[in-house]
Amino acid sequence: GESVGLHLPTLSVQEGDNSIINCAYSNSASDYFIWYKQESGKGPQFIIDIRSNMDKRQGQRVTVLLNKTVKHLSLQIAATQPGDSAVYFCATSSGNQFYFGTGTSLTVIP
């Protein structure tokens, strides 16, 4: 199986600062990586993904970094806003199965 863990269960940042959420995975065969955002009472919402042939991918205010050597994934959120407050999950996939981390709860302080 796969073990996916996040480094910090909670993270508080000031509005306008950058946020970094980290994730470690165990399966070197994992080749697809995704970050999801989950607001209270809702299903997870896709943020950004990256495949194993890349080490960086940028979206709108978000960047995902992948370090396959140390099996580490990070999500960077630029200029964090109150609407970014949520639980963030990383997920990995090899073949047809997805494995999720336990989530980091991000709180944005106005």
Add this chain to the structure above:
Amino acid sequence: NAGVTQTPKFQVLKTGQSMTLQCAQDMNHEYMSWYRQDPGMGLRLIHYSVGAGITDQGEVPNGYNVSRSTTEDFPLRLLSAAPSQTSVYFCASSTSSYNEQFFGPGTRLTVL
């Protein structure tokens, strides 16, 4: 498009009862999956399907059955509910297992 829909939103069962959680998508996605989410834990894959007529087990399949007779629908059956199955259940769909998954709103199940 309605996206991924799940019914019911809430359900309370007694131990030993059976029920089916419904999931439907209108995006013509081939890949569909069921997850359970317990407090303080991430989502864990129960079963998945890569297309109509094809299903396979995920990380935690015991006590659950699935079928995929159409592309649109992927019901999850609890055969004999147990308190350990108290959880929030999410259905998701995507074009493939290497693409963005779209999640439904979830079903909150309590087994007494």
